[in-house]
Amino acid sequence: MATTKQDQSLSVEQRLSNLYQLQTILSEIDRIRTIRGELPLEVKDLEDNIEGLRTRIDNYKKEIEELRRATAAENASIAEAKSKIDKYQAQIDTVRNNKEYDILSKEIEFQSLEVELAEKHLGEFARAIDSKKAEIKATEELVADSNHILAEKRNELDEIVNETRQDEENLRDNAKKLEQQFDDERLLNAFKRIRKNARNGLGVVYIQRNACGGCFNRIPPQKQAEIKMRKKIIVCEYCGRILIDPALAGVEEN
Numbered sequence: 736m737a738t739t740k741q742d743q744s745l746s747v748e749q750r751l752s753n754l755y756q757l758q759t760i761l762s763e764i765d766r767i768r769t770i771r772g773e774l775p776l777e778v779k780d781l782e783d784n785i786e787g788l789r790t791r792i793d794n795y796k797k798e799i800e801e802l803r804r805a806t807a808a809e810n811a812s813i814a815e816a817k818s819k820i821d822k823y824q825a826q827i828d829t830v831r832n833n834k835e836y837d838i839l840s841k842e843i844e845f846q847s848l849e850v851e852l853a854e855k856h857l858g859e860f861a862r863a864i865d866s867k868k869a870e871i872k873a874t875e876e877l878v879a880d881s882n883h884i885l886a887e888k889r890n891e892l893d894e895i896v897n898e899t900r901q902d903e904e905n906l907r908d909n910a911k912k913l914e915q916q917f918d919d920e921r922l923l924n925a926f927k928r929i930r931k932n933a934r935n936g937l938g939v940v941y942i943q944r945n946a947c948g949g950c951f952n953r954i955p956p957q958k959q960a961e962i963k964m965r966k967k968i969i970v971c972e973y974c975g976r977i978l979i980d981p982a983l984a985g986v987e988e989n
Contacts, residue, residue, distance in 0.1 A: 746918075748965040751939075751979050753913055754926055758939040760910045765936050767899045767906075774892040781885040788878045795867045795874070802867070806860045809853040816846040816853070922968065929975055939977045941984040950974035 823843045830836045917923045930938030933949065940948030942962065947954060952973040954962075962969050963980045970977050981987065 747967060748983070750917070750919060750922060751965060751968070751977070751983055753916060754922070754939045754977060755941075755979055755984055757910060757913050757926070758930070758937065760906050760913065761930065762936065764903055764906050764910070767903050770899060771892070771895050774888060774895065778885065778888050778892055781881055781888060785878055785881045785885065788874050788881065792871055792874050792878070795871045799864055799867045802860045802864050806857060806864075809856050809860070813850050813853045813857075816849045819846045820850075926977060929970075929977065933974070933976065937976060939979060940971075941979050941981045941986060943981070947971040947974060947976065947978065949976040954978070 820843050823839045823846070827836060827839045827843070830839065914923060926938045930936055935949070937949050942948060942954060942959060943951075945953060945956075945959065950971060950973050952971065954971070958969065959980075961967070962978050963982075965980070965983065968977060
């Protein structure tokens, strides 16, 4: 029975040791990700912004085409109205009575108003086209500036990724190998769940100054003694993190 208890104690101790080693590896991976910072998000935001600017330019160009078609239509209306005016002017010299004269005069006046209205529209269209062209030029400058910034951000990100890729791959391989050594899948899953919910990503912490190394709430002496015995898995009653003694983490107690 004594041998069985010893084997059991060593098994729990080894599990705790493996968990802490796994925690150390995963924390280093987190540190590498922190080094990269917000660069991936910044790159994605810049790419989306540039795409939005290009869509805006395309829309401006479509609006200019519509304005040009409207301009052509107004020019056609002016040509038609002037043709009618010329025709009515020719007819007005040959009228036989005042009634015909009044009708032709009103037609000439109406067509003249149509020309004035169309010319007003042409002025509005021309100003709108100039405004759209100015918007396109300004937006293209924004695209050029954004592309320049994007190239710098991509280079910076590539440098960081290249510097840390091998380290991260090695750490992930080590973490995978260590996970394969676990004979208690529930404990491993619990550790991952705790770590995911923890603000600092720590699922296993050691006692510091008689308190939990994660939430810093005080741990009763009796529980500290149980933790040092390493005979069972003990979690912090406040934050739920798995607790180990400093010696198991390779830290000397003050």
